[in-house]
Amino acid sequence: MTAAPSPAIDRPVVLVGLMGAGKTTVGRRLAQKLAIPFVDADEEIEVAAGLSISEIFARFGEPYFRDGERRVIARLIDGSPKVIATGGGAFMNELTRQLILDRATAVWLEADIDTLVDRVRRRSTRPLLKDRDPREVLTELAAVRNPIYALAPIHVRSQPSPHDATVRAILKALAG
Template identity: 70%
Template structure:
Protein backbone atom coordinates (compact mmCIF):
# COMPACT_ATOMS: atom_id res chain seq x y z
CA UNK A 1 0.00 0.00 0.00
CA UNK A 2 1.37 3.43 -0.94
CA UNK A 3 2.29 5.99 1.71
CA UNK A 4 -0.27 8.79 1.29
CA UNK A 5 2.19 11.39 2.59
CA UNK A 6 4.89 10.63 0.04
CA UNK A 7 3.57 12.80 -2.85
CA UNK A 8 3.35 15.90 -0.62
CA UNK A 9 6.86 15.32 0.66
CA UNK A 10 8.25 14.90 -2.86
CA UNK A 11 6.35 17.96 -4.08
CA UNK A 12 7.92 20.24 -1.47
CA UNK A 13 11.41 18.97 -2.26
CA UNK A 14 10.87 19.52 -6.01
CA UNK A 15 9.32 22.96 -5.50
CA UNK A 16 5.85 21.95 -6.65
CA UNK A 17 6.32 20.99 -10.30
CA UNK A 18 3.23 21.99 -12.25
CA UNK A 19 1.02 19.03 -13.11
CA UNK A 20 -1.52 19.27 -15.91
CA UNK A 21 -4.67 17.14 -15.91
CA UNK A 22 -5.71 17.79 -19.51
CA UNK A 23 -3.95 18.46 -22.80
CA UNK A 24 -2.39 21.86 -23.41
CA UNK A 25 -2.98 22.92 -27.02
CA UNK A 26 -0.91 25.69 -28.56
CA UNK A 27 -2.67 27.75 -31.22
CA UNK A 28 -1.60 30.75 -33.26
CA UNK A 29 -0.21 31.89 -36.56
CA UNK A 30 2.43 30.03 -38.53
CA UNK A 31 5.89 31.02 -37.35
CA UNK A 32 4.85 31.94 -33.81
CA UNK A 33 6.88 29.05 -32.39
CA UNK A 34 4.21 26.53 -31.42
CA UNK A 35 6.47 23.54 -32.11
CA UNK A 36 9.71 24.81 -30.57
CA UNK A 37 7.93 26.36 -27.58
CA UNK A 38 5.72 23.27 -27.27
CA UNK A 39 8.72 20.94 -27.04
CA UNK A 40 10.29 23.06 -24.31
CA UNK A 41 6.98 23.37 -22.45
CA UNK A 42 6.38 19.60 -22.56
CA UNK A 43 9.89 19.04 -21.22
CA UNK A 44 9.25 21.42 -18.32
CA UNK A 45 5.88 19.78 -17.58
CA UNK A 46 7.29 16.26 -17.89
CA UNK A 47 4.64 15.35 -20.46
CA UNK A 48 4.77 14.13 -24.05
CA UNK A 49 4.87 16.63 -26.92
CA UNK A 50 3.03 16.04 -30.18
CA UNK A 51 3.00 18.16 -33.31
CA UNK A 52 -0.41 17.79 -34.97
CA UNK A 53 1.04 18.56 -38.43
CA UNK A 54 3.55 15.69 -38.07
CA UNK A 55 0.75 13.35 -37.01
CA UNK A 56 -1.39 14.42 -39.99
CA UNK A 57 1.50 13.66 -42.37
CA UNK A 58 2.01 10.24 -40.78
CA UNK A 59 -1.72 9.43 -40.95
CA UNK A 60 -2.01 10.56 -44.59
CA UNK A 61 1.33 9.24 -45.78
CA UNK A 62 1.77 12.62 -47.51
CA UNK A 63 3.29 15.98 -46.64
CA UNK A 64 0.92 18.81 -45.81
CA UNK A 65 1.96 20.53 -49.04
CA UNK A 66 1.02 17.35 -50.97
CA UNK A 67 -2.33 17.05 -49.16
CA UNK A 68 -3.19 20.67 -50.03
CA UNK A 69 -2.12 20.19 -53.67
CA UNK A 70 -3.91 16.85 -54.23
CA UNK A 71 -7.07 17.27 -52.14
CA UNK A 72 -7.44 20.92 -51.14
CA UNK A 73 -7.71 22.77 -47.86
CA UNK A 74 -11.21 21.50 -46.88
CA UNK A 75 -10.01 17.87 -47.05
CA UNK A 76 -6.90 18.78 -45.04
CA UNK A 77 -8.96 20.57 -42.33
CA UNK A 78 -11.25 17.54 -41.93
CA UNK A 79 -8.27 15.23 -41.44
CA UNK A 80 -6.67 17.77 -39.12
CA UNK A 81 -9.80 17.83 -36.91
CA UNK A 82 -9.86 14.03 -36.68
CA UNK A 83 -6.16 13.83 -35.80
CA UNK A 84 -6.47 16.55 -33.13
CA UNK A 85 -9.50 14.76 -31.62
CA UNK A 86 -7.38 11.60 -31.34
CA UNK A 87 -4.43 13.49 -29.85
CA UNK A 88 -6.60 15.16 -27.20
CA UNK A 89 -7.75 11.75 -25.95
CA UNK A 90 -5.57 9.89 -23.50
CA UNK A 91 -2.87 11.17 -21.21
CA UNK A 92 -2.23 14.90 -20.79
CA UNK A 93 0.29 16.22 -23.29
CA UNK A 94 1.35 19.38 -25.07
CA UNK A 95 0.01 19.61 -28.63
CA UNK A 96 1.19 22.09 -31.24
CA UNK A 97 -1.43 22.73 -33.92
CA UNK A 98 -1.11 24.16 -37.40
CA UNK A 99 -1.97 27.82 -37.81
CA UNK A 100 -5.40 27.15 -39.31
CA UNK A 101 -6.56 24.41 -36.94
CA UNK A 102 -8.24 26.70 -34.39
CA UNK A 103 -9.97 28.59 -37.22
CA UNK A 104 -12.10 25.52 -38.01
CA UNK A 105 -15.30 25.81 -35.93
CA UNK A 106 -15.47 22.10 -35.04
CA UNK A 107 -11.77 21.84 -34.18
CA UNK A 108 -11.91 25.02 -32.07
CA UNK A 109 -14.99 23.77 -30.16
CA UNK A 110 -13.28 20.42 -29.53
CA UNK A 111 -10.11 22.08 -28.21
CA UNK A 112 -12.04 24.56 -26.02
CA UNK A 113 -14.15 21.76 -24.54
CA UNK A 114 -11.45 19.17 -23.86
CA UNK A 115 -8.12 20.98 -23.47
CA UNK A 116 -6.43 24.09 -22.17
CA UNK A 117 -5.80 26.29 -25.19
CA UNK A 118 -2.99 28.82 -25.35
CA UNK A 119 -2.84 31.48 -28.04
CA UNK A 120 0.76 32.32 -28.85
CA UNK A 121 0.64 35.75 -30.47
CA UNK A 122 3.42 37.73 -32.16
CA UNK A 123 3.82 40.80 -34.32
CA UNK A 124 3.51 40.22 -38.07
CA UNK A 125 7.13 41.21 -38.71
CA UNK A 126 8.39 38.65 -36.16
CA UNK A 127 6.25 35.98 -37.85
CA UNK A 128 7.41 36.99 -41.34
CA UNK A 129 11.07 36.84 -40.30
CA UNK A 130 10.57 33.35 -38.88
CA UNK A 131 8.57 31.87 -41.76
CA UNK A 132 10.97 33.21 -44.37
CA UNK A 133 13.67 30.84 -43.03
CA UNK A 134 11.90 27.80 -44.53
CA UNK A 135 9.65 27.19 -47.55
CA UNK A 136 7.29 24.43 -46.42
CA UNK A 137 4.13 26.49 -45.87
CA UNK A 138 1.50 26.03 -48.60
CA UNK A 139 -0.33 29.28 -47.83
CA UNK A 140 2.86 31.29 -48.47
CA UNK A 141 4.03 29.70 -51.73
CA UNK A 142 5.15 32.51 -54.04
CA UNK A 143 3.59 35.24 -51.90
CA UNK A 144 4.78 38.09 -49.68
CA UNK A 145 4.78 36.72 -46.09
CA UNK A 146 3.97 40.09 -44.48
CA UNK A 147 0.95 40.56 -46.73
CA UNK A 148 -0.32 36.99 -46.27
CA UNK A 149 0.21 37.03 -42.50
CA UNK A 150 -1.48 40.43 -42.15
CA UNK A 151 -4.52 39.20 -44.08
CA UNK A 152 -4.63 35.89 -42.17
CA UNK A 153 -4.32 37.77 -38.87
CA UNK A 154 -7.40 39.86 -39.62
CA UNK A 155 -9.44 36.67 -39.96
CA UNK A 156 -7.71 34.41 -37.44
CA UNK A 157 -6.77 36.64 -34.49
CA UNK A 158 -10.40 37.17 -33.36
CA UNK A 159 -10.79 33.36 -33.37
CA UNK A 160 -7.48 32.74 -31.58
CA UNK A 161 -8.71 35.20 -28.94
CA UNK A 162 -11.21 32.53 -27.79
CA UNK A 163 -8.27 30.53 -26.36
CA UNK A 164 -8.12 30.10 -22.59
CA UNK A 165 -4.77 31.86 -22.24
CA UNK A 166 -3.02 34.52 -24.34
CA UNK A 167 0.81 34.63 -24.38
CA UNK A 168 3.04 36.97 -26.39
CA UNK A 169 5.92 35.48 -28.35
CA UNK A 170 8.58 37.93 -29.45
CA UNK A 171 12.24 37.98 -30.37
CA UNK A 172 13.32 36.96 -26.86
CA UNK A 173 14.44 33.34 -26.31
CA UNK A 174 11.60 30.79 -26.39
CA UNK A 175 12.50 29.80 -22.83
CA UNK A 176 11.08 33.15 -21.67
CA UNK A 177 7.80 32.42 -23.46
CA UNK A 178 7.73 28.99 -21.78
CA UNK A 179 8.20 30.66 -18.38
CA UNK A 180 5.27 32.98 -19.15
CA UNK A 181 3.11 29.99 -20.08
CA UNK A 182 4.02 28.14 -16.88
CA UNK A 183 3.10 31.22 -14.82
CA UNK A 184 -0.24 31.51 -16.63
CA UNK A 185 -1.01 27.79 -16.22
CA UNK A 186 -0.32 27.90 -12.49
CA UNK A 187 -2.37 31.08 -11.92
Protein backbone atom coordinates in the same frame (compact mmCIF):
# COMPACT_ATOMS: atom_id res chain seq x y z
CA MET B 1 16.98 32.77 -8.60
CA THR B 2 15.20 29.42 -8.46
CA ALA B 3 12.74 28.26 -11.06
CA ALA B 4 9.10 28.12 -10.10
CA PRO B 5 7.73 24.61 -9.78
CA SER B 6 5.89 23.34 -12.84
CA PRO B 7 2.11 23.38 -12.58
CA ALA B 8 0.26 20.07 -12.40
CA ILE B 9 -1.23 19.32 -15.80
CA ASP B 10 -4.29 17.04 -15.90
CA ARG B 11 -5.37 17.51 -19.53
CA PRO B 12 -3.79 18.32 -22.89
CA VAL B 13 -2.33 21.79 -23.43
CA VAL B 14 -2.97 22.88 -27.03
CA LEU B 15 -0.92 25.69 -28.58
CA VAL B 16 -2.72 27.78 -31.21
CA GLY B 17 -1.64 30.78 -33.25
CA LEU B 18 -0.35 31.90 -36.62
CA MET B 19 2.44 30.13 -38.46
CA GLY B 20 5.75 31.28 -37.08
CA ALA B 21 4.42 31.95 -33.57
CA GLY B 22 6.66 29.16 -32.25
CA LYS B 23 4.06 26.52 -31.45
CA THR B 24 6.31 23.57 -32.26
CA THR B 25 9.55 24.90 -30.77
CA VAL B 26 7.88 26.32 -27.67
CA GLY B 27 5.69 23.22 -27.39
CA ARG B 28 8.69 20.87 -27.29
CA ARG B 29 10.35 22.93 -24.57
CA LEU B 30 7.13 23.32 -22.60
CA ALA B 31 6.50 19.56 -22.66
CA GLN B 32 10.05 18.95 -21.49
CA LYS B 33 9.62 21.36 -18.56
CA LEU B 34 6.31 19.72 -17.64
CA ALA B 35 7.72 16.20 -18.13
CA ILE B 36 4.82 15.23 -20.41
CA PRO B 37 4.77 14.13 -24.07
CA PHE B 38 4.86 16.58 -26.98
CA VAL B 39 2.94 15.99 -30.21
CA ASP B 40 2.98 18.11 -33.36
CA ALA B 41 -0.44 17.76 -35.01
CA ASP B 42 0.99 18.56 -38.47
CA GLU B 43 3.54 15.74 -38.14
CA GLU B 44 0.77 13.36 -37.07
CA ILE B 45 -1.33 14.41 -40.08
CA GLU B 46 1.60 13.72 -42.41
CA VAL B 47 2.13 10.28 -40.89
CA ALA B 48 -1.57 9.43 -41.13
CA ALA B 49 -1.81 10.61 -44.75
CA GLY B 50 1.58 9.38 -45.90
CA LEU B 51 2.00 12.81 -47.54
CA SER B 52 3.47 16.18 -46.57
CA ILE B 53 1.11 19.02 -45.67
CA SER B 54 2.07 20.74 -48.95
CA GLU B 55 1.25 17.58 -50.92
CA ILE B 56 -2.13 17.22 -49.19
CA PHE B 57 -3.01 20.85 -50.01
CA ALA B 58 -1.85 20.45 -53.63
CA ARG B 59 -3.60 17.14 -54.31
CA PHE B 60 -6.80 17.45 -52.30
CA GLY B 61 -7.21 21.10 -51.24
CA GLU B 62 -7.56 22.85 -47.92
CA PRO B 63 -11.07 21.55 -46.97
CA TYR B 64 -9.83 17.94 -47.22
CA PHE B 65 -6.76 18.82 -45.14
CA ARG B 66 -8.88 20.56 -42.45
CA ASP B 67 -11.15 17.52 -42.15
CA GLY B 68 -8.16 15.23 -41.63
CA GLU B 69 -6.63 17.73 -39.23
CA ARG B 70 -9.81 17.74 -37.12
CA ARG B 71 -9.84 13.94 -36.93
CA VAL B 72 -6.16 13.77 -35.93
CA ILE B 73 -6.57 16.46 -33.26
CA ALA B 74 -9.64 14.65 -31.89
CA ARG B 75 -7.51 11.50 -31.58
CA LEU B 76 -4.68 13.41 -29.87
CA ILE B 77 -6.99 15.05 -27.34
CA ASP B 78 -7.58 11.82 -25.47
CA GLY B 79 -7.61 13.32 -21.98
CA SER B 80 -4.03 12.44 -21.12
CA PRO B 81 -1.64 15.27 -20.28
CA LYS B 82 0.50 16.29 -23.24
CA VAL B 83 1.43 19.40 -25.18
CA ILE B 84 -0.02 19.59 -28.70
CA ALA B 85 1.18 22.07 -31.31
CA THR B 86 -1.50 22.69 -33.93
CA GLY B 87 -1.24 24.12 -37.42
CA GLY B 88 -2.14 27.79 -37.76
CA GLY B 89 -5.57 27.10 -39.24
CA ALA B 90 -6.70 24.31 -36.91
CA PHE B 91 -8.40 26.60 -34.38
CA MET B 92 -10.31 28.31 -37.19
CA ASN B 93 -12.41 25.18 -37.78
CA GLU B 94 -15.43 25.50 -35.48
CA LEU B 95 -15.60 21.78 -34.64
CA THR B 96 -11.86 21.55 -33.95
CA ARG B 97 -11.95 24.74 -31.87
CA GLN B 98 -14.87 23.50 -29.77
CA LEU B 99 -13.12 20.18 -29.18
CA ILE B 100 -9.97 22.00 -28.02
CA LEU B 101 -11.89 24.41 -25.78
CA ASP B 102 -13.99 21.62 -24.24
CA ARG B 103 -11.32 18.97 -23.68
CA ALA B 104 -7.98 20.77 -23.41
CA THR B 105 -6.34 23.97 -22.23
CA ALA B 106 -5.87 26.25 -25.24
CA VAL B 107 -2.94 28.68 -25.24
CA TRP B 108 -2.73 31.38 -27.92
CA LEU B 109 0.84 32.21 -28.84
CA GLU B 110 0.53 35.72 -30.19
CA ALA B 111 3.40 37.35 -32.06
CA ASP B 112 3.85 40.57 -33.98
CA ILE B 113 3.99 40.44 -37.77
CA ASP B 114 7.73 41.28 -37.94
CA THR B 115 8.57 38.31 -35.72
CA LEU B 116 6.31 35.99 -37.72
CA VAL B 117 7.75 37.11 -41.06
CA ASP B 118 11.30 36.61 -39.80
CA ARG B 119 10.49 33.09 -38.61
CA VAL B 120 8.49 31.86 -41.63
CA ARG B 121 11.17 32.96 -44.10
CA ARG B 122 13.35 30.18 -42.67
CA ARG B 123 11.08 27.43 -44.01
CA SER B 124 9.71 26.96 -47.51
CA THR B 125 7.14 24.28 -46.67
CA ARG B 126 4.15 26.48 -45.83
CA PRO B 127 1.34 26.02 -48.39
CA LEU B 128 -0.41 29.32 -47.63
CA LEU B 129 2.81 31.22 -48.44
CA LYS B 130 3.46 29.53 -51.79
CA ASP B 131 4.33 32.24 -54.34
CA ARG B 132 3.11 35.04 -52.04
CA ASP B 133 4.68 37.74 -49.89
CA PRO B 134 4.86 36.44 -46.28
CA ARG B 135 4.17 39.86 -44.74
CA GLU B 136 1.04 40.34 -46.86
CA VAL B 137 -0.25 36.82 -46.12
CA LEU B 138 0.45 37.02 -42.39
CA THR B 139 -1.16 40.46 -42.11
CA GLU B 140 -4.29 39.15 -43.86
CA LEU B 141 -4.35 35.99 -41.71
CA ALA B 142 -3.87 37.95 -38.48
CA ALA B 143 -6.82 40.21 -39.30
CA VAL B 144 -9.10 37.19 -39.74
CA ARG B 145 -7.64 34.73 -37.25
CA ASN B 146 -6.55 36.77 -34.23
CA PRO B 147 -10.14 37.43 -33.04
CA ILE B 148 -10.72 33.65 -33.13
CA TYR B 149 -7.40 32.81 -31.45
CA ALA B 150 -8.45 35.27 -28.73
CA LEU B 151 -11.14 32.76 -27.69
CA ALA B 152 -8.35 30.66 -26.12
CA PRO B 153 -8.45 31.17 -22.35
CA ILE B 154 -4.68 31.74 -22.09
CA HIS B 155 -2.87 34.37 -24.18
CA VAL B 156 0.94 34.50 -24.19
CA ARG B 157 3.09 36.83 -26.25
CA SER B 158 5.67 34.91 -28.31
CA GLN B 159 8.69 37.17 -28.16
CA PRO B 160 11.48 37.40 -30.72
CA SER B 161 13.78 36.69 -27.76
CA PRO B 162 14.72 33.13 -26.77
CA HIS B 163 11.77 30.75 -26.69
CA ASP B 164 12.47 29.96 -23.03
CA ALA B 165 10.94 33.33 -22.09
CA THR B 166 7.72 32.27 -23.81
CA VAL B 167 7.84 28.86 -22.08
CA ARG B 168 8.21 30.57 -18.69
CA ALA B 169 5.23 32.84 -19.47
CA ILE B 170 3.09 29.80 -20.36
CA LEU B 171 4.13 27.96 -17.19
CA LYS B 172 3.18 31.02 -15.13
CA ALA B 173 -0.21 31.28 -16.88
CA LEU B 174 -0.90 27.56 -16.40
CA ALA B 175 -0.07 27.84 -12.71
CA GLY B 176 -2.77 30.48 -12.53
